[in-house]
Amino acid sequence: MENLVLYRKYRPQTFADIIGQEHVTKTIQNEIKSGHAAHAYLFSGPRGCGKTTTARVIAKAVNCLNRAANSGEPCNRCANCVEIQSGRAIDLIEIDAASHRGVDDIRELREGIKFAPAKLKYKVFIIDECHQLSKDAANALLKTLEEPPAHAIFVLATTELHKILPTIMSRCQRFDFRKLSLPELVGRLQKLADNEKIKVEKAALELIALSAGGSVRDAESLLGQILTLAAQKKSAIAAGDIREFLGMTETKSAAELTRFIAEKNAAAAISHLNEIIEKGYDVAEYGKSLLNYLRHALVLAIVGPKDAKNDNIMIAGLTDEEFEILRTQTLAMGEEKIKNIIDIFLEAQGKIKYSPIPQLPLEIALVESCSR
Ligand SMILES: Nc1ncnc2c1ncn2[C@@H]1O[C@H](COP(=O)(O)OP(=O)(O)O)[C@@H](O)[C@H]1O
Ligand SMILES: [Mg+2]
Ligand SMILES: [Zn+2]
Incomplete structure (x- = not known):
């Protein structure tokens, strides 16, 4: 429940x-400030x-009734702002094309659009x-x-721009939204956690941000779930808590495997791998996390430990x-050896999908890297 609240609340x-x-x-904002908002946007x-x-x-x-002359921001206090914010404005029409994809839905919209807005200055269609x-x-x-009435503004949104008709595209002012970077997400999560008065370690926030893959909503939703879970916890939420929540012990396990490789202990390495697989880990996912760990090692070998830890997003989440x-x-291993091992596991990773025994390519890779 709390997670819903969180990303609505903020x-x-x-x-x-x-x-x-x-x-x-x-x-x-500049367009709105100068009274030249477009009639159709494509996001x-x-x-x-x-x-x-x-x-x-x-x-x-x-539609704001109090907008300052030199500002493009809504006041968030006037009757119109409040009505829109509360989701009650009948002149703001939101259509989810995933569930209303037919020509009848649009025809209805075309009929409706002829009429002037009931209360607001502009009818806005999202x-x-x-x-x-x-x-x-x-x-x-x-x-x-092609001929929108003066009182209408359209905002079209899509996650798949290449599927939009070029003729529609050319009628709209187009804006490309971008994925958020890791530091941006972490900053946002930190603010929310502070606001909720809950202590979360930076490494934990980084893990949340990493698993959200650039989406603010996913990051906030995950943070919300974790805050609910941690409500009784007195100490700060740590990276381990997040891992446990996400079912991630990969870093620990990857560190173990790497140790066995460094010690040239193929038997221990293979039995560790099989223990993990027996716990129900997906082999390909596990292989990926191992590669990710080795990549961290390589980055560290190249940039050196002094520069690496401080806000280096290439090795976040540790x-x-x-x-x-x-x-x-x-x-202990050095850059050359790490590169070598990465090569071996990269090749193995590509074979997992076609292997009759999924972990076999990883086992061979372990034997090979232990013999180097
Ligand atoms: N750029 C952003 N800055 C701040 N919060 C954001 C941002 N993008 C998304 N969010 C958060 O994620 C939630 C969902 O965002 P939304 O605008 O619906 O995403 P979409 O791009 O899928 O339409 C918002 O309620 C907000 O909390
Ligand atoms: Mg959306
Ligand atoms: Zn207002």
Whole structure:
């Protein structure tokens, strides 16, 4: 439950609160400030990076009754802003094209669009996942975009830009939203945790951010679940807690395997691998996490430990203890050997899918790297 609350609770209500998309929000604010908002916007980008959020801020800003003359931001206090924010504005129409993809849905929209807004200055139509519209529906939408009434503003959003008709694209002002970087996500999560008055270690936040893959929504949702879990916990939430939650003991296990390789102990390495597989780990996923660990080692060997730990996003998500182990192993093996081992495991990784026994390629790779 809490996780739902979290990303609703913190949905940005102004352009300034939307992080990482300044190339979009600055331009749109300037347009609104000068009274030249476009009639159709097309937002593309991965999920959970602010498309719907931005569309709703636009709806408020163009309809705001108190907007300062030199600002493109909504006031968030006037009747219109409040109505939109509470989700009650009938002139803000949100259509999910994934479930309303037919030509009838768009026809209805085309009929409705002729009428002036009931209360607001502008009717704002947000069409989410608009690449999912059927061909007829897309063509009907195109007709509307060709001659939109002065009181209408369209915001089309899509995660798959290449599926949008070029004719629709050319009618819209296009903005590409980007995935958020790891430090950006960590900063955002830190702010939310502070706000909720819960202590979370930086390595833990990094792990959450890593597993979210650039999506703010996924990161916030995961943080929410973990905050719920940790509500009774007195000490700060640590990287280990997150790993446990995500079912990740890979780092520890990868460190073990790397140690066996360094000691040329093939028997121990193979039995460790099989213990892990028996626990139900997916072999390919496990192979990937091992490669990831070795990659950390390589990065560390190249940049040196002094520069590596401090905010180096290439080796994020490690606790101090794990970093210390990695550092020792890196020193013991050296750059050449690490490169060699990575080559061996890279080749093995490609074979997992086609192997009759999934872990066999990894076993061979272990034997091979132990004999070097
Ligand atoms: N750029 C961003 N800055 C701040 N929060 C964001 C951003 N993008 C997404 N979020 C968070 O994720 C939630 C969902 O974002 P949303 O705008 O619906 O993403 P989508 O791009 O899938 O439409 C928001 O409520 C907000 O909490
Ligand atoms: Mg959305
Ligand atoms: Zn307002």
